[in-house]
Amino acid sequence: MTRRPADPTPSVPVRGRHAARRARRWIADRAVYGVLAVSAAAMLLPFFWMLSTSLDAPADVFRTPPVWLPRTRAGRTTWRPCAPRRSAASS
Amino acid sequence: MVVARSWTWARLAPYAYVLPATAIVVMFVMFPIAYSFYLSLLSWDFIRPVPAYVGLENYRRLLADPDIRRALEHTLAYTAGTVPLSAALGLAVAALLNRPLRTRGLFRTAFFAPTVTSTVAMSVVWAWIYHPQVGLMNTLLRALGLPALGWLSDPRTALLALVVMSAWKGLGYDMVLFLAGLQGIPPELEDAAAIDGATRAQAFWRVMLPLLSPTTLFVLIISTVDAIQVFTQVSLMTDGGPAGATDVLVYSLWRHAFQTFEMGYASALAWVVFLILLVLTAAQMRFFKDAVSGAEAAR
Numbered sequence: 133m134t135r136r137p138a139d140p141t142p143s144v145p146v147r148g149r150h151a152a153r154r155a156r157r158w159i160a161d162r163a164v165y166g167v168l169a170v171s172a173a174a175m176l177l178p179f180f181w182m183l184s185t186s187l188d189a190p191a192d193v194f195r196t197p198p199v200w201l202p203r204t205r206a207g208r209t210t211w212r213p214c215a216p217r218r219s220a221a222s223s
Numbered sequence: 224m225v226v227a228r229s230w231t232w233a234r235l236a237p238y239a240y241v242l243p244a245t246a247i248v249v250m251f252v253m254f255p256i257a258y259s260f261y262l263s264l265l266s267w268d269f270i271r272p273v274p275a276y277v278g279l280e281n282y283r284r285l286l287a288d289p290d291i292r293r294a295l296e297h298t299l300a301y302t303a304g305t306v307p308l309s310a311a312l313g314l315a316v317a318a319l320l321n322r323p324l325r326t327r328g329l330f331r332t333a334f335f336a337p338t339v340t341s342t343v344a345m346s347v348v349w350a351w352i353y354h355p356q357v358g359l360m361n362t363l364l365r366a367l368g369l370p371a372l373g374w375l376s377d378p379r380t381a382l383l384a385l386v387v388m389s390a391w392k393g394l395g396y397d398m399v400l401f402l403a404g405l406q407g408i409p410p411e412l413e414d415a416a417a418i419d420g421a422t423r424a425q426a427f428w429r430v431m432l433p434l435l436s437p438t439t440l441f442v443l444i445i446s447t448v449d450a451i452q453v454f455t456q457v458s459l460m461t462d463g464g465p466a467g468a469t470d471v472l473v474y475s476l477w478r479h480a481f482q483t484f485e486m487g488y489a490s491a492l493a494w495v496v497f498l499i500l501l502v503l504t505a506a507q508m509r510f511f512k513d514a515v516s517g518a519e520a521a522r
Contacts, residue, residue, distance in 0.1 A: 164322070164324075168319055168330050169330075171316070171334075172333035173333075175336065175391065177359070178337075178348050178349065178359075179336065182348050
């Protein structure tokens with residue numbers, strides 16, 4: 133937000149020390165963000181895998197490395213039983 | 224006459240009010256607990272109309288049963304792995320989130336999501352993640368150039384795989400409790416530590432963590448009670464296998480009760496699990512006694 137890196141022209145030693153401290157604080161905050169973002173992504177990976185598998189064509193379910201985004205429109209076949217009106221119309 | 228009746232009513236009304244709730248608790252909680260103790264003294268297969276009274280024979284058999292001893296070892300290993308791992312990770316995340324980050328809600332949701340998801344659904348997903356050929360874990364290991372593992376199909380890694388999955392599932396709950404605990408600590412105490420020249424790390428380890436000990440005790444007791452009773456993951460992901468490597472106490476209990484129909488033996492095992500929990504909880508409370516009273520005095 134309003135946090136900025138070190139003051140570009142630290143003239144008085146005391147201000148320099150403050151600036152260095154602020155810079156360290158800024159770096160620490162970015163590092164916390166980075167650690168949190170990576171670990172949150174790892175926590176959510178099983179959910180994403182579950183969603184992506186539900187959209188896979190049956191043959192893609194077993195593929196390694198996993199197919200993260202559906203490659204064909206076959207996912208619609210997987211999901212069709214959830215939409216009874218449409219399957220009733222097409223049969 | 225009227226006075227007398229209203230006096231009686233005033234005396235009896237409270238009992239009438241608590242009667243429905245009491246009846247439910249007695250019927251569905253207290254009676255089954257008492258009945259399970261009665262059952263533990265019997266030899267009963269569900270079918271015979273008159274169970275045989277065997278006294279403490281079931282308990283004597285339990286102590287000598289090598290399968291139960293093995294299940295106890297697995298349960299304790301699982302607990303010793305899961306509880307500290309999820310508590311430590313939950314505490315770490317809570318400490319990182321205990322600052323005015325704009326995206327705090329987002330992160331909290333991400334870490335808490337596994338806790339509020341059905342254990343059954345997540346067991347199925349993780350059984351896939353651990354699949355030796357197409358699972359995510361082995362795909363990841365191969366991408367890093369490491370040898371693939373058998374995970375759930377290898378007796379050496381199956382229990383570890385369950386520990387990892389359960390820590391993933393439990394750390395969000397611990398995080399929420401620790402976060403609440405951290406926010407209950409007056410900020411002046413951390414400021415005072417900073418003024419006294421403590422670094423942030425020192426302030427955390429020497430000031431925040433001791434003040435957090437009532438929360439830590441609660442987290443450890445709750446998650447130990449949970450871990451000792453682990454069943455769903457075992458039942459869905461490994462069936463106690465491979466080769467009995469993940470056979471835990473409650474899974475064993477379920478097998479004796481509903482597969483080999485030894486109700487008396489299973490009930491005795493339930494009481495042994497209860498006694499183990501009682502001892503562990505008492506030990507934890509004893510261990511944390513000084514820290515908790517110190518933290519409460521400091522507030």
